[in-house]
Amino acid sequence: MHEEICPVCGAENSFTVEERNDTRTVKGEEFAITVAISICGRCKEEFLPLSGDEGFEKAKDLYRAKHRMVAPEALKAWRESLGLTQAELALVMKWGTATVSRYENGKLAEPSHDQALSLAMNSADALLEMVNKAEGLADSTRNHLIERLRHKAGIETVEKAFLQDVVPAPHETIQIEKIANIVMAFCDGMGEFETKLNKLLFYADFKFFRDFGKTMTGLSYVRHHYGPVPSNYRLLYSLLEKRELITFEEEVFDKFVGYRATSVTAWDKNVFTEQELAVLLSTKNTFKKLSATKISELSHEERAWKETENGSVISYDFANFLKAV
Numbered sequence: 001m002h003e004e005i006c007p008v009c010g011a012e013n014s015f016t017v018e019e020r021n022d023t024r025t026v027k028g029e030e031f032a033i034t035v036a037i038s039i040c041g042r043c044k045e046e047f048l049p050l051s052g053d054e055g056f057e058k059a060k061d062l063y064r065a066k067h068r069m070v071a072p073e074a075l076k077a078w079r080e081s082l083g084l085t086q087a088e089l090a091l092v093m094k095w096g097t098a099t100v101s102r103y104e105n106g107k108l109a110e111p112s113h114d115q116a117l118s119l120a121m122n123s124a125d126a127l128l129e130m131v132n133k134a135e136g137l138a139d140s141t142r143n144h145l146i147e148r149l150r151h152k153a154g155i156e157t158v159e160k161a162f163l164q165d166v167v168p169a170p171h172e173t174i175q176i177e178k179i180a181n182i183v184m185a186f187c188d189g190m191g192e193f194e195t196k197l198n199k200l201l202f203y204a205d206f207k208f209f210r211d212f213g214k215t216m217t218g219l220s221y222v223r224h225h226y227g228p229v230p231s232n233y234r235l236l237y238s239l240l241e242k243r244e245l246i247t248f249e250e251e252v253f254d255k256f257v258g259y260r261a262t263s264v265t266a267w268d269k270n271v272f273t274e275q276e277l278a279v280l281l282s283t284k285n286t287f288k289k290l291s292a293t294k295i296s297e298l299s300h301e302e303r304a305w306k307e308t309e310n311g312s313v314i315s316y317d318f319a320n321f322l323k324a325v
């Protein structure tokens with residue numbers, strides 16, 4: 001509390017602050033929250049903070065999370081990522097100008113507004129259509145936006161195609177951000193040939209599965225003639241290329257033509273747990289000096305490869321028999 005004089009008894013500087021469990025009701029639903037209360041040391045009178053009832057804001061956050069509604073911070077971050085002002089976004093959404101501002105400041109969105117917003121945020125194609133139909137947008141803003149959204153829609157198309165055909169590890173989901181950062185970590189520096197990259201991913205996931213009972217990426221691996229490869233790996237790498245995280249270049253070595261992947265931006269170790277980071281770095285280190293051919297030979301010594309038919313998914317049961325890691 002900012003004022004120092006108790007409005008009830010006039011005591012000076014005698015307030016203490018306590019967190020209290022309480023409830024607030026949002027649209028007929030009750031939520032448990034905590035709220036900071038100032039208590040006068042002399043008369044014991046309790047006051048809510050002058051800044052307003054923060055308990056109600058917390059309850060609205062809980063309501064939004066429960067109903068999977070767009071959070072105010074997410075709305076603002078998304079709008080800014082598009083380079084739009086509040087008024088411009090209002091034109092795209094066909095809302096009143098003040099509406100965007102109110103939602104960004106924490107007002108609960110009307111259900112139909114929230115739905116339209118979710119769609120616009122999650123589908124570049126849908127947003128593209130809205131931008132095309134928006135009246136009053138400056139041409140330069142519209143054209144710039146259309147260019148960016150076409151690029152984004154292209155990425156979404158590849159991502160959809162990848163997710164449609166990829167085989168996830170049993171009872172797991174595909175972790176695209178982790179896959180992207182593992183690949184970037186492996187390609188850091190000199191880059192890696194695609195054939196080696198496939199095996200590095202295999203070893204990292206199988207080692208992690210052996211040690212912790214689940215994978216890092218959510219991917220399954222398929223037995224190919226030259227060794228294990230991630231399920232649907234060509235589309236996976238196309239996706240990472242489209243997202244401008246890695247680039248592939250054709251390179252000739254000995255008598256082979258291979259594709260070398262190099263990372264375009266720095267990988268982010270914050271997406272990993274400590275255990276994942278340790279396995280990632282130890283895998284990178286173990287195979288650092290081995291050529292694509294050598295690591296391919298090593299993978300052919302694994303029961304995982306030997307006892308799986310060509311073209312079939314390799315069972316994670318083989319993780320217990322890994323030799324090279």
Ligand SMILES: [Zn+2]
Nearest residue numbers: 006009040043
């Ligand atoms: Zn008092």
